[in-house]
Amino acid sequence: DMTKLNVTGVNLFARATDHLDEIIDQIQRLIDKGFAYESDDGVYFEIEKFEEFGKLSNRKIDELESHRELAETTKRNEQDFALWKKRDNVDEPVFHSPWGDGRPGWHIEDTAITEYYFGEQYDVHGGGLDLIFPHHEAEITQMEAVSGKSPMVRYWLHTGFLNVNGEKMSKSLHNFITIRELLEDWDADTFRFFVLSTHYRSPIDFSKDSLHQSEKSLERIKKFYSALDVESCDVESDLEALTEAHDEFFNSMDDDFNTPKAIAAIFKLITATKNEELAENDKIAIKAFLDDVSQILGVDFYLEETSAGSDDLFNLITDVRSDLRAAKQYELSDKIRDELINLGYEIND
Numbered sequence: 001d002m003t004k005l006n007v008t009g010v011n012l013f014a015r016a017t018d019h020l021d022e023i024i025d026q027i028q029r030l031i032d033k034g035f036a037y038e039s040d041d042g043v044y045f046e047i048e049k050f051e052e053f054g055k056l057s058n059r060k061i062d063e064l065e066s067h068r069e070l071a072e073t074t075k076r077n078e079q080d081f082a083l084w085k086k087r088d089n090v091d092e093p094v095f096h097s098p099w100g101d102g103r104p105g106w107h108i109e110d111t112a113i114t115e116y117y118f119g120e121q122y123d124v125h126g127g128g129l130d131l132i133f134p135h136h137e138a139e140i141t142q143m144e145a146v147s148g149k150s151p152m153v154r155y156w157l158h159t160g161f162l163n164v165n166g167e168k169m170s171k172s173l174h175n176f177i178t179i180r181e182l183l184e185d186w187d188a189d190t191f192r193f194f195v196l197s198t199h200y201r202s203p204i205d206f207s208k209d210s211l212h213q214s215e216k217s218l219e220r221i222k223k224f225y226s227a228l229d230v231e232s233c234d235v236e237s238d239l240e241a242l243t244e245a246h247d248e249f250f251n252s253m254d255d256d257f258n259t260p261k262a263i264a265a266i267f268k269l270i271t272a273t274k275n276e277e278l279a280e281n282d283k284i285a286i287k288a289f290l291d292d293v294s295q296i297l298g299v300d301f302y303l304e305e306t307s308a309g310s311d312d313l314f315n316l317i318t319d320v321r322s323d324l325r326a327a328k329q330y331e332l333s334d335k336i337r338d339e340l341i342n343l344g345y346e347i348n349d
């Protein structure tokens, strides 16, 4: 499904169950360094030992209380979070550890895995806005405590929610649509373009109307692109509208991936050159720029000759023509036939 959406950059999906050794090893090092302790029902991180807790979300330890486990525990402090949970339910799958059978805490899996593949510090960590607290905060706490190095991550990228009628799209609310269902009715590029039309940190409101809007907008770029009708080659162009669009596109992308602003630069270019007779070198330069944009956004600008939509339209027109012939309105039906032939269709009565 992700490949169909042209999301092809992920080369590894790590499984927590394949990294139990790394998880246990990281917990042990946290205990050795005095940040974690074992109790009757698990191993816990002692938050008071890590002074910088809360630096990502600007929230305080007290607020963690709302996330505490409901069951009675033997934690030293209410806010301490679990690194290992000893078996509390025989029906659950368990794993072996020096602290008895059980399972890892939610946060430790991630830092054990990222330390294994990326090391103690790395550049980018993504996730939904709802993961900042407490999850990402706990990740920073664990990793920086164990490594003694800061920051664990240089750039955090938190995405806004995908909403349906103002509510978060989620499994539990039953207001979700799968990628497969989506792609039955919509082009993958249309969906990508729809997503890119909103800044990644902002919420996206999913609706047929907004998808339609994206479809139309993308179509406009595609028509502009195909009308250029030039071969790529190295040329110089000092077309002002192109220079402006180029600068605005790249400056916007450099500004925390402001994709809606970057896309707006393309439409400015289309509008600015609409009534101009463009020189060949300018057309070639615009095409080269749009090829770059297409590559960066991962959206194809080639106009498809026969999309499902144009098939429907073609059938509609030929149906109307049949009705006209049946009603002996030959002048009109012949006119439609000639126009269709002009468009490259073959009509056989």
Ligand SMILES: [Zn+2]
Binding pocket: 110, 135, 139
């Ligand atoms: Zn995580």
